[in-house]
Amino acid sequence: MSSQELVGLAEVADLANVSRTVVSNWRTRDNRFPTPVADLRSGPVFDFDDIVKYLMRRKKAVAQVIATINLKGGVGKTTTTIGLAEFLSAEFGKKVLVIDLDPQTNATTVLIGEDRWRELNDRGQTLVSLFTDALRRAGEDASFDLDASLQRQVSPVKEVRTVDLLPSSLDLIDVQDRLASMPSGQFYSDNPTDLLRRAVKPVLNNYDYVLVDCPPNLGIVTLNGLRIADGYIIPTIPDVLSTYGIPQIQSRVMSFADNIGETIHELGIVITKYRSASTVHATTINRLVDSEDLPPVFDTWVPEGNAIAASAEYSTTATLRQKYQYQGGYEVFRALAKEFISAADEIA
Numbered sequence: 119m120s121s122q123e124l125v126g127l128a129e130v131a132d133l134a135n136v137s138r139t140v141v142s143n144w145r146t147r148d149n150r151f152p153t154p155v156a157d158l159r160s161g162p163v164f165d166f167d168d169i170v171k172y173l174m175r176r177k178k179a180v181a182q183v184i185a186t187i188n189l190k191g192g193v194g195k196t197t198t199t200i201g202l203a204e205f206l207s208a209e210f211g212k213k214v215l216v217i218d219l220d221p222q223t224n225a226t227t228v229l230i231g232e233d234r235w236r237e238l239n240d241r242g243q244t245l246v247s248l249f250t251d252a253l254r255r256a257g258e259d260a261s262f263d264l265d266a267s268l269q270r271q272v273s274p275v276k277e278v279r280t281v282d283l284l285p286s287s288l289d290l291i292d293v294q295d296r297l298a299s300m301p302s303g304q305f306y307s308d309n310p311t312d313l314l315r316r317a318v319k320p321v322l323n324n325y326d327y328v329l330v331d332c333p334p335n336l337g338i339v340t341l342n343g344l345r346i347a348d349g350y351i352i353p354t355i356p357d358v359l360s361t362y363g364i365p366q367i368q369s370r371v372m373s374f375a376d377n378i379g380e381t382i383h384e385l386g387i388v389i390t391k392y393r394s395a396s397t398v399h400a401t402t403i404n405r406l407v408d409s410e411d412l413p414p415v416f417d418t419w420v421p422e423g424n425a426i427a428a429s430a431e432y433s434t435t436a437t438l439r440q441k442y443q444y445q446g447g448y449e450v451f452r453a454l455a456k457e458f459i460s461a462a463d464e465i466a
């Protein structure tokens with residue numbers, strides 16, 4: 119008779135390199151989680167082989183897609199998306215794809231610079247081609263080339279080596295309007311919120327995380343981003359006007375998710391441009407944290423700072439410490455990325 123090796127929840131957490139809370143969540147939410155061999159006074163115990171098999175299945179699972187949304191402009195959506203992407207890559211060894219859905223192309227130019235973006239734009243190697251394909255008449259050739267558009271190993275920070283990008287274009291504004299007025303059924307897709315999903319499907323699972331930087335609206339282009347999202351974060355400046363629209367975002371995302379029969383989890387609110395001297399910021403954060411209805415607030419608050427503002431420039435540095443600076447952005451974004459990983463694990 120072979121002896122059976124048993125493990126408890128703490129060992130499962132160690133094996134998977136996650137916290138006990140995350141393992142408890144898997145147990146309650148994932149029906150693939152093995153059933154315990156016995157329930158001891160110290161807690162349930164599991165067959166070691168069952169646990170390893172389960173963890174391998176989880177690992178094989180798929181990229182997590184997280185959208186960055188706020189209906190308010192200029193609240194740090196892009197800065198947060200890029201910071202997360204760069205830290206998840208260089209500090210935590212994750213493979214990340216950034217999808218820039220904003221016609222302002224900020225995430226794109228931060229990651230590849232304006233010159234390279236212009237070349238790609240001239241050659242039609244941006245997400246705009248993906249959306250214009252949907253506007254073509256039957257029989258016309260599609261022009262979006264995923265392989266040519268996908269920019270590999272982007273970021274001007276040398277130690278960031280595993281961030282890829284699907285670039286945006288200013289022409290997305292025009293496309294957005296035309297898609298919105300598209301009579302359904304006339305073209306190859308009668309569901310224009312499904313275009314991005316179909317196009318990126320072949321590459322999505324090459325990544326640990328796919329971060330979708332959205333424009334400050336919930337138009338069709340943003341909905342294409344939400345269509346592939348497992349969850350979303352809401353960066354916000356902690357003031358009255360910036361946080362005003364959060365319940366509306368929650369309800370719109372929820373009803374869209376219901377519509378497509380998926381769950382899009384609220385990962386959390388990211389406090390940006392925080393000023394410790396501001397009483398408005400302090401009271402707003404308290405209100406957000408205390409609210410039962412709003413998404414959870416990440417413990418890491420991104421302070422307003424020069425190094426973070428300068429991070430929007432495309433200029434080459436060797437390390438994230440140089441780009442984001444000590445006691446400014448570096449520690450903060452590192453902590454935020456760590457929290458992000460735990461929050462994403464909990465919805466996996």
Ligand SMILES: Nc1ncnc2c1ncn2[C@@H]1O[C@H](COP(=O)(O)OP(=O)(O)OP(=O)(O)O)[C@@H](O)[C@H]1O
Nearest residue numbers: 191192193194195196197391421422423426427430
């Ligand atoms: N923590 C910060 N400290 C100082 N400046 C910041 C900080 N975060 C963002 N900024 C600056 O504020 C401006 C807006 O930030 P960002 O582009 O990230 O916002 P956004 O929400 O993506 O805007 P949009 O809605 O236009 O896409 C940028 O100039 C950015 O450099």
Ligand SMILES: [Mg+2]
Nearest residue numbers: 195196220224
């Ligand atoms: Mg932006």
